[in-house]
Amino acid sequence: MTFRPNSLHARDIASLVHPQTNLQSHLQTGPTIIDKAQGIYVYDDEGNKYLEGAAGLWSASLGFGVERLAKVAYEQMRSLGYYQIYRSHSHGPAIELAERLLQLAPVPMSKVLFQCSGSEANDTAIKLVWYYWHAVGKPEKRKIIARTQSYHGSTCASVSLTGKPDMHADFGLPFAPFLHTSFPHYYRFHETGESEEQFSARMADALERLILAEGPDTVAAFWAEPVMGAGGAVVPPKGYFEKIQAILKKYDILFVADEVICGFGRTGNMWGSQTYDLKPDMVSSAKALSASLAPISALLINDRIFQAMVSESGKLGGFAHGYTYAGHPVMAAVALETLKIYEEMDIVGHVRAVQPTFLEAIGSLTSHPLVGHFCGTGLIGGIEIVADKDSRRPHDPALQVASKIDAHARRNGLILRYIGNRIAFSPPLIITEGQIVEMRDKLLAALNATLAELPS
Template identity: 65%
Template sequence: MTHFTANSPHARDIASVLHPQTNARKHRETGPTIMTHAEGIFVHDDAGNAFLDAGAGLWCASLGYSNERLAKVAYEAMKTLGYYQIFRHASHGPAIDLSEKLLSIAPVPMSKVLLQCSGSEANDSAVKLVWYHWHAQGKPEKRKIISRRGSYHGSTCVAISLTAKPEYQTGFGLPFDGFLYTDCPDYYRTALPGETEEDFSQRLADKLEALILAEGPETVAAFWCDPVQGGAGALPPPRDYFQKIQAVLRKYDILMVADEVICGFGRTGHMWGCQAYGMEPDMISCAKALSAAMQPISAVLLNERIYQSVLQQSDKYGAFIHGYTYAGHPVAASVALETLKIYEEIGMIGHVRSVEPVFLRELGALRDHPLVGDFTGIGLIGGLELVRDKATRENWPAEIGLGARVDAHARRNGLILRIVGNRIAFSPPLIITADEIRELARRLRATLNAVHHEVSAL
């Protein structure tokens, strides 16, 4: 067991903090990594180590880890109106301005914006709106929701039920009934021999239709999807996937909800991931880069069809009974609005597109490494598939702990990675330069070389 002095931040953390997605028993022995400050895409710990963060924190630090302009906006907003709620007909300028801005840049026509505090809350709220809509239409039995295996959509009880990753549900008595899962569109892992991407997409659309028919189309309310599947390790869809999926949804009048929490605001080289893949959702959830992670804020964008149902329910019940204390917080909304202005001023979308070829080329070049089976990506998001055998695509056995080994060696090389199963997911801050991408790839190759040498000796 590692020993810490009684008053060190490490010891105080162990004594007081319960960490999300952390092995509580192991944490008592190892303690935390204490981050102290940041510059651009680099974060520094209390031991003086600097790390290039290839994941932008939790996919979200789009402008890096410090921004004086946003700090000033937050300060001024806090002085002017440090808090007010948007319940019961109350409002304020930042909430109005941000909502108007989001509607003006939406990938498809949207009618209203529901401001929330996190991506999980946004997806949770969107589920309620789906159910609210079908109740308004006199179809309360249309309640089941389909998401995709390997997906992650949040940590509330409902959002984790959308999340088709059993390890996130174990021990909580979840998922709730009525949440269904269809295939993960992982062409590399699950395509049949000789199957083209288009044929693979059609097979998955056919399987979705079979699931809907087995459940009864009259009971299926919505389909949840992120444009690039973050929970599956930053997995882009195969060709024609969303076109074929949307055809099935329209056939049975099933709503599509696009989870843009990771992909929104430039990550794919488009303002929205929906634009990259021709998606036409009924609702959009967004967060993370909305405020460049500088403030906790999210939003649900809903189309006119859903809004008309809200109006009908208000006629029936008197009010839309839903909300969070800090939803539409004036400080968070001010920072988010300024973040969107910064994206426009610096040409963030153009920047992502300009460095995308370097990103795809430098990380794609690692396909020649003995540990790497494939790399797929778009914009500044992508995933590297780790394998034991390139020919058979065999995985390393769990007892080898490949992911933990990669993480440990990456830290020694000054690199923070996000490892999801057999994939390394990349989503660096959107401000990353071409030279920094090359440095990322250099550190990654050194990491993989060290891991390969280590596991080859086992």
């Protein structure tokens, strides 16, 4: 591919490193330059229009530009563009946002800590898990369990918590205290004749065996996304969280719900924890907190955690944790206005209203020869691409089927999120029923084009 010397493509290759990108092939192909947006659609620098089926990174809940939020950011920047909340300083936007989040919390929570990203929220929660157990005199409780194929961030600690080996390779990770239990993907891993409830019981048994093998007195916490996002938009099987939470309670293990993707309406409730009746000790959130128009995250903690923090910080002379941009007034103001918009438009009610169309339209793709399964809730879901429906056998990786589907989808004006042999859907929450059908139709055309290219 030839680039004009001063084009954005050439300048990108000369200057940027792109996350989650094959850097070698990027030097040959260059980027897709997104130039502007309108609602749930984005446009590249050549004028091509795309329906954004992944909301950017699961996150642009109100689309890709909201004038009302731009005005709030501008006004806040004029009055107080920055101040820190270290050493007992504060400001109105951070206070108001924290109060609102506590009102919205899925279970009673005591306090809020602000950061800039979901990775930082989970990283902070990891530190607080260890801080808590030191405070109550059990520093040996240090091991943290997550699930294989889970995603919790990209900091050294949060990516160690993440259960994706490709994100550990050659980084010298994961760190030792992090363990991973079974991936609860019923379609892919259930045994012949095994019901969802039976599968869930097997997943819970695997967790308990891991806890017992490690020693319950050494296990500090368990992490889970209500719906596993980067695992392929996999919803939990029936009875899963009920059984898992019973084990955590049995061995006094803290539970952290990672709501970075699921929070603020994605699953048809304000929180995924409400959709699946989770009772976490901490909740991490980000992404849709500001509709992704400002970098901010929030970690909600219950009173059990906070009282231990108070005691320990008194003993040590201070709570030695924080970020320069924690509770940034402009970011907090944007997030607070985002929550007001959600309330005014009844975002949860809208998601519930379009959910049947989403589940029916995307679910109808299971009749396609390439699609083995679909699962979803609210406006999040995933389809599994298979070579054989009966055996659930995936395609030979050398065929690059997912890449072919993605390329054809883009030619048809659809941006997807493909993860291994799954295609994940998480469109902006403002999507209409007509746009859901449009998304389905564009993907169906891509599936047909890909099928025509595959060897028979």
